[in-house]
Amino acid sequence: MDSGVLDVPGARLYFEVRGTGPVLLTIIGGGSDAAMAAPLAEALSGRHTVITYDRRGATRSPLTGPPGQQRVEEHTSDALRLLEATGPGPADVFATHSGALIGLDLLARHPGRVRRLVAHEPPAFALLPDAASWQRLARDLLDVHARAGVGAALRALGEATGVPPPPGPDPALPSWVRAMLTRMAANLESSLLHELGPFSAYVPxxxxxxxxxxxxxxGAGTRGRPLHRTTLAVAAALGTSAVELPGDHVGYLRSPAEFGDALHRLLTETLTA
Structure with a gap:
């Protein structure tokens, strides 16, 4: 694995590169970082050159100015600059959760840079019939944070979305997982305060x-939950059907080999059909 830092307007992006073959950029959800996609990257490293990175504002990709509300379009520009650093040709993109909104925006704005996008569980709550209630939740969570702290706000968000907050860094866990969870504790608060509102209002x-x-x-384990609803809403808006991948919301982390095989098929067989 190689790692580096890319200077972009307003931030310094930490990234990692693994493998050989066609370029595959991964864009992870808010609060997460490159470590969440590392097992998937390892599973695909014999078939793809996989780029993982910490999104702006995360612990290893610090902002170079004061924090503020983060827009999808800013993150799209970051992803574009990472792709430009890899060469002139188009790349495959796997993007999950709020990262999937960035992937959709990247494809819409810069279609020549994306060979194929797999958008996994995009939280496009603005497309749902009850969009107003989700916008209200985003505002209410800021009040919960102010009154009771980040833990209470994240638990309330998890209850609403069906995606519980990550566990603490238990000493029994592998060291790299403990380190990732420690970083996520800080990243999730930043995501809650500066990303949740703008991203939940984004319309592809x-x-x-x-x-x-x-x-x-x-993910198969997400069926029937709010992120399944948002995924179906995005597919309907694009005039296509949603496909099922192994695992739950983080199937790419829990079962990277099985998920990686399914993802590789989507990136290859679909293109040649």
Whole structure:
């Protein structure tokens, strides 16, 4: 594995590169970092050159100015610059949770840079019939944070979305997992305060994405939960059907080999069909 830092406007992005073959950029959800995608990257390293990175504002990708509300478009520009650093050709993209909103925006704005996007469980709550209630939740969580702290706010968010907050860094866990969970404790608070509101209001550009090389996917274990609903809503807006991938919301972390095989098929067989 190689690692490096890329200077972008307003931040310094930490990234890692593994493997050989066609470039695959991974974009992880808010509060997570490159370590969440590391097992998947290792599983795919014999078939892809996998780029993982910490999104702006995360512990290893610090902002170079004061914190503020983060827009999807800022993160899209970061992803574009990472791709530009890899070379002139288009790349595959796997993007999950709020990272999937960035992936959709990247494909809509810069279609020549994306060969195929797999958007996994995009939280496009603005497309749901009860979008107003999700916007209200994003505001209410800031009040919960102010009154009772980040833990209470994250638990309330987990109850609403069906995605519980990550556990603490238990000493029995592998060292790399403990280190990741320690970083996530700080990253999740930043994501809650500066990302949740703008991202939950984001509406994918369906007109730009119609007929684009995108696969919208959800985890089998997410079926029936709010992120399954948002995934189906995105697929409907793009005039396509959602596909099922192994595992739950973080199937790529829990079962990286099985998930990686399924992802590789989506990135290859779909293109040649």
């Amino acid at each position: 550009d369906a007109a730009a994405l119609l007929g684009a090389p995108v696969v919208v996917a959800y």
